[in-house]
Amino acid sequence: MAENTQQQRKVIADAVVSMDGYTSTGPEDDMSWAMAHISSEQSELMYEGIWRGVSTAVLGRVNWEGFTSVWPGLTSDPSSSARTRDLGNWLATVEKVVFSTTLQQTDLDKAEWTNARISRDPEAQVRALKAAPGRDILVINSASIIKALLKADLIDELHMTVIPATLGAGVRLLPDGLASTWRLSHTTTIPTTGAVALCYRRP
Template sequence: MRKLIVCNLISLDGCYTGPGDDVMAMPFDHGFDDYNAERLRAADTMLLGRTTFEGFRDYWPPVADNTDAAPVEREISRLTSDIDKVVVSDALTADQTGAWHNTQIVPRADAHKHLTELKNGPGRDILVFGSHILWKDLLAHGLVDELHLMIGPGIVGDGVRMFETRPPASFQLVETRTWEGSSLLLTRYAVSS
């Protein structure tokens, strides 16, 4: 069975966006890109909500050919372009996927059934980046297998909190990890309902 893995960067005060949903306020460093590239290499499907999909679609494709970008960012650009994408949305249409033609749009009402079929089918990991409304719903319905949180040393003060209430799941620590020269700490949890 394939794993559904949620990957997010959070601040020390428990947010994964800064004020006004500003993700650039987060405490990024090279460890973030290194780990995301690693996760993308191990996956063959990316599951996203509409807002995160649109942000990725608008940002990542041109990075592959940007010689000023770091090599790992260029790799992430290529990996996100090549990976199959599933977007859960009632608003997005096929003509809005841009250069990413390997994108399937699934209506919200069909998301749980579709994801269950994906998880039971052949393939590698299914990744969720961002998309907090989507993955919190999937967590509440027992469809998330692992939660990978990269904790950065910043305090953003305000933003979208990782959890507003106690989630309907239990978490077992599987791994902690750091990267040389990085201030980020990866905490990887197995999820059980």
């Protein structure tokens, strides 16, 4: 019998975070505090280096509702950059798993985006995804999911982009009570916005 040499998929978590450790101001966060970075050309180039190697995107309800209300317009806007349109097309068609306790599959099917399904259990679903064929798995800026997967020791690579702003309160990216060790893989400085992107991997 031939040996199975398939490499297990990596789970990559990516999030923006304020200098005081928050990834959003709360449920109604408008992301205005991070938009200069998110929309910068250097940020687009850096992020492209991540999503090009991904075949499954993971996100929560808040990001699903926010992204599907904004990204179709950005993708079809001729004034958007080529990289923005490429990312929008990728988001629209890539396999997506949306973790929510309130949304139903019919809610997802109403959106312009395709290839999305509901799941209730982040840990069990991500374990199954890691064992399935495919390229890497990307958790997109969803703090609750990142916290759950960190506690379950399921994140292989953690990207945190520190924005030069303090929020004072909101949703923290990292869970309380979790002790873990990481290795710094690389850093990227975004001079136009003053943001610093940190990539950590498990040793």
